[in-house]
């Protein structure tokens with residue numbers, strides 16, 4: 001397996017009213033191509049900060065992050081924005097959908113933004129076709145023309161996944177992608193993410209939910225800005241009872257002081 005993301009001695013310090021807050025302290029890990037990894041840990045431990053810095057949305061204070069062979073320190077803001085647009089997809093708990101656009105327009109927007117200057121020649125028609133395919137796969141075709149306030153939380157989150165996938169990213173990042181959903185909708189979203197992962201997209205998510213983390217290949221546990229341990233669960237097999245993985249994860253989390 002090739003490493004798609006290499007994180008070495010990553011530190012992130014926020015300075016608020018002259019006080020230094022060392023939120024990430026020498027974090028090291030590698031995300032391999034095809035992996036589905038989750039990050040767990042207490043509230044305030046630095047999970048979101050970790051996701052934002054490794055995905056280049058936020059600058060790091062020290063250390064190195066290499067995405068697909070490119071070190072962030074060598075990239076300008078503009079190159080970084082290009083990398084995010086073309087190679088990464090994002091899903092958040094607060095969904096950041098544009099309120100004045102319908103579901104469909106929200107999904108295609110970054111597809112249109114990426115048309116110019118892409119390695120693969122694409123037209124608006126191709127983007128529309130891609131949006132149709134994604135929406136059909138995620139079962140939200142009938143919401144296309146709806147206002148984003150007119151659809152359910154689960155439908156909206158599936159729309160966010162479509163939007164995140166419109167440029168066929170190499171890596172999909174999610175900060176509590178099921179956080180705002182009820183357990184049934186969360187399960188559906190996890191099924192979709194599992195399928196997307198099997199189809200080749202590498203995924204890294206932050207979650208508080210044991211059921212969600214138990215469906216991923218590997219769990220990183222972060223405390224006070226440091227990875228304290230990792231549990232390798234392996235690829236989720238349909239034949240395997242989810243309860244077994246959840247039990248194993250729960251036991252491990254107890255040992256980690258969860």
Ligand SMILES: Nc1ncnc2c1ncn2[C@@H]1O[C@H](COP(=O)(O)OP(=O)(O)OP(=O)(O)O)[C@@H](O)[C@H]1O
Pocket residue numbers: 014015016021023041042043044045046047048049050
């Ligand atoms: N933009 C910011 N400016 C200053 N401090 C910040 C900023 N973002 C986060 N922090 C601080 O960094 C620490 C870690 O925050 P972070 O959001 O990464 O935690 P988290 O593990 O995601 O928590 P939760 O589980 O509650 O989402 C907190 O002490 C927080 O106050």
Ligand SMILES: [Mg+2]
Pocket residue numbers: 047048049175
């Ligand atoms: Mg967070």
